Amino acid sequence: MILSAPALAQAPAADAAAADAEQGLGEIVVTATRSAQSIQKVPISMQALGAEKLQERQVKGLSDFAALLPSVSFEGIGPGRNTAFFRGIVPAGGAYASVGYYLDDMPITGTEVPDIHAYDLERVEALSGPQGTLYGAGSLAGTIRLITNKPKLDKFEFGYDVEANKYGKGDFGGQLESYINVPLAPTLAVRAMGYYRRDGGYIDNTPNNGTFNDGSSSTLTLGDNNPNTSYTLDNSDIAKDDYNTIREFGGRFQLLWQPTEGWDITPEITAQKQVARGYFGYDPRVGDLEVHDYDQTKNDDRWYQAALSIHGHIGDWDIVSATGYFKRRTRTLNDYTYYTVTYDGFGPGYESYLQFFDNCTGSGASQQCQMINPTQYYHADTHRNKFTQELRISTPKDWPFDVTVGGFYQRQKNELNTSYAIRGLDTITGYTATGGGDVAGGLIGVPAMYGITYDDDGNPVFDTSDVINPNGNPLGTMILGTQAVKGDAFYYVEQDQLYHDKAIFAEGHYNITPTLKLTGGIRYFWTDYKVRGFAGVAGSAAGVGCTTPLPDDERLTCVNTNPNAADGTGRYKEDGETHKVALDWQFQPDKMVYFNYSTGFRPGGFNRPLRIRSLGKIVNVAPFKSETLTNFEVGVKTTWNNIFRFNAAVYYEKWNNIQYGVVVSGAQGAGMTGNAGKAEVKGIEYDADLRLGKVTISTSGAFNDAKLKGDFCNFALNTETESIAQLSSCTLGEFVEGSSPPTPQVAAANGTRLPRQPRFKGTTSIRYDTDLGDYAAYIQGAALYQTGATQDLNVESNELLGNTKGFVSFDFSGGIKKDNWSVTLFLQNAFDKRGQLTRNTFCSIDFCANSSRTFTIKPQFFGIRFGQKF
Helix, strand or coil, X not given: CECCCCCHHHCCCHHHHHHHHCCCCCCCEECCCCCCEXXXXXXXXXXXXXXXXXXXXXXXXXXXXXXXXXXXXXXECCCCCEEEEECCECCECCCCCCEXXXXXXXXXXXXXXXXXXXXXXXXXXXXXXXXXXXXXXXXXXXXXXXXXXXXXXXXXXXXXXXXXXXXXCCCEEEEEEEEEEEXXXXXXXXXXXXXXXXXXXXXXXXXXXXXXXXXXXXXXXXXXXXXXXXXXXXXXXXXXXXXXXXXXXXXXXXXXXXXXXXXXXXXXXXXXEEEEECCCEECCCCCCCEECCCCCCEEEEEEEEEEEEEEEEECCEEEEEEEEEEEEEEEEEEECHHHHHHHHHCCCCCHHHCCEEEXXXXXXXXXXXXXXXXXXXXXXXXXXXXXXXXXXXXXXXXXXXXXXXXXXXXEEEEEEEEEEEECCHHHCCEEECCCCCCCCCCEEEEEXXXXXXXXXXXXXXXXXXXXXXXXXXXXXXXEECCCCXXXXXXXXXXXXXXXXXXXXXXXXXXXXXXXXXXXXXXXXXXXXXEEEEEEECHHHHHHCCCCCCECCCCCCCCCCCCCCCCCCCEEEEEEEEEEEEEEEEEEECCEEEEEEEEEEEECCECCCCEEECCCXXXXXXXXXXXXXXXXXXXXXXXXXXXXXXXXXXXXXXXXECCEEEEECCCCCCCEEEEECCEEEEEEEEEEEEEEECCEEEEEEEEEEEXXXXXXXXXXXXXXXXXEEEECCCCCCCCECCCCCCCCECEEXXXXXXXXXXXXXXXXXXXXXXXXXXXXXXXXXXXEEEECCECCCCCHHHHHHXXXXXXXXXXXXXXXXXXXXXXXXXEEECCCCCCCXXXXXXXXXXXXCHHHCEEEECCCCEEEEEEEEEC
């Protein structure tokens, strides 16, 4: 738990603020267990960031509040493209998220969750450890809940906040936020919130000046040894300072109706649009806060969530119904040039991946065409639609025990349209045949008459017996047509995914004695998953009898998801249960010790077959298994004289069948999900608050020792069975026979540290409240600190990415308030440190070793905020 003195902007007046400063610590009421109670009475390790804390620490979205939660880490490449983790449980594959992400009672669970704007929130709750009993399969490792302020029937409220800010060496930004609460009748009220935000950038996309980030020439040889074929990468047309800007706006509307005593009906809709440009990480090889991007990077993320909450009573029974519909569309552009560089690095024989021609003169055998820019870029249009319904019934409060039982249903449909593309590929005249760049006497960009083969010495030669174009030139090397799969995509993914989740659950409490309480819970669930579509290159489409390019105006005309099924659909279904048992002893009214045993579950899934270039065919890939997490936790929650609060938990977690994404050698960069084995996590979490008159000191931290138990054997192609599977046994230092490039048998050895989670992470703040005449004032200093972390479970991949380093950064803020207005000055990362959070790459690091970026805390960031409350 993270608590502080009430923020100045919320204090009613200077004298009241001064009086409040002399009082003890406040209390936060949470609903983590689906019922309202003090956080000090909840027998699980959790933290709560109240509205005051969110405002005073300048929290705007996921990356901001994750920094204040010691057990939470995350990975990603920018707003709306980040995924959170708890306690080092960091899966790198699978169809489901490992952390639940909720807006009020509605799940927005998934990977790369939207960056929900943090304004007019009551609090953010972070529940560590498996929460499967009440929150389902998407909460394997923990749950994050954003709780909004609700309409009030008894008073009118209006407020606004205006902020101007700037990154130290970067650009200016600002935001405008406002809310209003209006009682319309004794039983009817509405509340609305709206905002606009612009963040200035701080990453510079600098001109590459003819070199890569390692200083080598940026001239590509284009897959052959021919000096007449080359292309020099130049990003000067899109080079720009402070290019990673954010523009977003959104709002929320809520209505509260009490049709009769004891019944609340609350419809609500939240909507947001966010456009983030550029990368939010930098490349130290280029320079401080600098990158070399050769194409546009942009994420246009728009979503809304409509929800209906009904809370009432039938007799003495408490009933809650929560219905929600979530719709999200993301349109993404991303530079993918380093994949082209990877193809180029493979050497001769890759001409057909790199040499494309258009802008021709002449015709027939005398036609001569010019080479186009061969670099790849990524564009995607993804639609997500989710319907959720939950019903909970609780027993009467005068019973000797209380039980909540419920049912849950969720249907989610995702539509993926993803292109790894080359601009103009769909309109090219032709491309160089494999070996055409080095065939003796070959003419580049001229239509070929003959095919090309290789002699006994491995040299390319014209095969005069293979006439591919009677009108071509006998020395031509260009095959007419395009390698585009659909549109300008060289590699295309077009899928419909359908998820169904159903569950029944129960959780109950029984007071064995007035101070000793037993809690038990169980959830039984059924989940099924279907996927149908296409993924691959033009050769993949030809392998299932499709003609390319596929039509632009129609989806799913070619299906290769599961050739073994009559309808081409990949399917997976599973059922299971999660459970928990907790015992808490309230040995004093303000002191508790507890034990919590809980389990979590993340379903397995279907793997589509993969095309192996060396075989020229598609091979089967086995499904991946479900993973489980078992948590043993002992904790204390104590308050001393209402001026000192100390909470701590010690835990041990066992993680089985870790789901991990693998790029298999020979599969042309395509991936699958497998199970990496077992791991364990040992850790300690704590938080403390001390209030001495006008001074409040708050601190929290987490230590996690997370490591692999047993060797993680790699995945490889079995040429005899023509399938891809995990090696049944593996030896450290040995390579998979016949793999190209060579694949180590052991991806990670026993004891390898789990990635992305620092061993220690913490934050401490000191706040002083005082009066300056008629003004209430405060000043606050805070420190963020964490140790370094590995970045990938696979040891070779982690060496390519590199570990992050530990850091300490300092934030300062201060403000004054009088009557209903307040002014706040803030300075974050005061000494402009590059606190490294994660290292990532959009292109798989196995192929694009030089494309990794380092994602840090914000560079120096300062501003002024003015607000009024009515």
